[in-house]
Amino acid sequence: MENIIILGTGCAGLTAAIYAARANLNPLILEGKQPGGQLTTTSEVENFPGFPTGIDGFMLMDNLRKQAIKFGARIQNAFVNEVNFSKEKKILITGNGELETKSVVIATGAAPRLLNIPGEKEMYGGKGVTTCATCDGAFYKDMDVVVVGGGDSACEEALFLTRFCSSVTLVHRRDQLRASNIMAQRVLEHEKIETVWNAKVKEILPNENGKVDSIKISDTSTGENKLISCKGVFIAIGHVPNTQPFKEILPLDANGYLIPSAGSMVKTDLEGIYVAGDCADHVFRQAITAAGMGCQAAIEAERWLAEQN
Numbered sequence: 001m002e003n004i005i006i007l008g009t010g011c012a013g014l015t016a017a018i019y020a021a022r023a024n025l026n027p028l029i030l031e032g033k034q035p036g037g038q039l040t041t042t043s044e045v046e047n048f049p050g051f052p053t054g055i056d057g058f059m060l061m062d063n064l065r066k067q068a069i070k071f072g073a074r075i076q077n078a079f080v081n082e083v084n085f086s087k088e089k090k091i092l093i094t095g096n097g098e099l100e101t102k103s104v105v106i107a108t109g110a111a112p113r114l115l116n117i118p119g120e121k122e123m124y125g126g127k128g129v130t131t132c133a134t135c136d137g138a139f140y141k142d143m144d145v146v147v148v149g150g151g152d153s154a155c156e157e158a159l160f161l162t163r164f165c166s167s168v169t170l171v172h173r174r175d176q177l178r179a180s181n182i183m184a185q186r187v188l189e190h191e192k193i194e195t196v197w198n199a200k201v202k203e204i205l206p207n208e209n210g211k212v213d214s215i216k217i218s219d220t221s222t223g224e225n226k227l228i229s230c231k232g233v234f235i236a237i238g239h240v241p242n243t244q245p246f247k248e249i250l251p252l253d254a255n256g257y258l259i260p261s262a263g264s265m266v267k268t269d270l271e272g273i274y275v276a277g278d279c280a281d282h283v284f285r286q287a288i289t290a291a292g293m294g295c296q297a298a299i300e301a302e303r304w305l306a307e308q309n
């Protein structure tokens, strides 16, 4: 039986692995469908402490991976479909068979919800379509951008982008924002933000270099189509946490995020089961906060395992 299995190779999972490996727990990390997590889809990361000139997202994750392996962590490609947890033994049922472990760190992340429209996938990550203003906003200095969505995330992204961009157009499918009043008010009153209501984004169109040139929207009541010229499209229509296998086992909030025990960011009500990163955090969702949770989860697991012997 393993001491500890860490689910996910994003910032949270790999940081947990570094700490667990350095504590001689010989951790096994299971890599899911997106090795390296969400950061591998970002170009430059400028806000991870310690990199004054920024670092490529893929390279950052590759460094974390090498660091974890250097201390003895093992990485296996396996997707967990089902789990069976008890205090003494945790069973993970994967496509390749069953694994048994004393403790688990769930760091399965979240995936940004996408529009699934033509042009989106083709220009995602580096060509003008993105899901993270905090990560990519600075690359759109003095440019016109569009934010899609009407919730707190879309408002936060739009407000953040006003620091760099010449104009921000918020496109929402209804005539009212879902965001909290205070966020909505800030957006509606901001001189750089224009709102386009009752509009569905139908397509993202490229320029001759294959980068974003405009979006095609259609009015939801009249069906009339219109083009909005822009260099960046920030999609902020929510995230989907990767928590499906745990939904009958651990408490999840209404949006599917894992809820840690009261008074802890990473412990759960089940002994030996810890959570870290975006699968349990819809508020901060940053690489550094995910790494911090991964560190906490590994230290909590180490202490709990020591108590069991």
Ligand code: NAP
Pocket: 113, 114, 115, 148, 149, 150, 151, 152, 153, 154, 156, 173, 174, 177, 178, 179, 236, 237, 238, 239, 282, 283
């Ligand atoms: P959200 O509240 O679920 O809002 C998603 C928005 O995207 C909604 O306006 C929704 O439209 C729209 N949308 C969803 N699917 C769409 C589609 N296929 N096409 C077009 N539009 C679509 O998600 P969120 O904004 O990411 O927020 C998630 C949670 O985190 C919320 O509880 C939020 O309060 C919280 N949060 C808080 C803060 C903060 O306090 N600073 C910041 C970010 C997030 P409809 O309105 O028509 O449904």
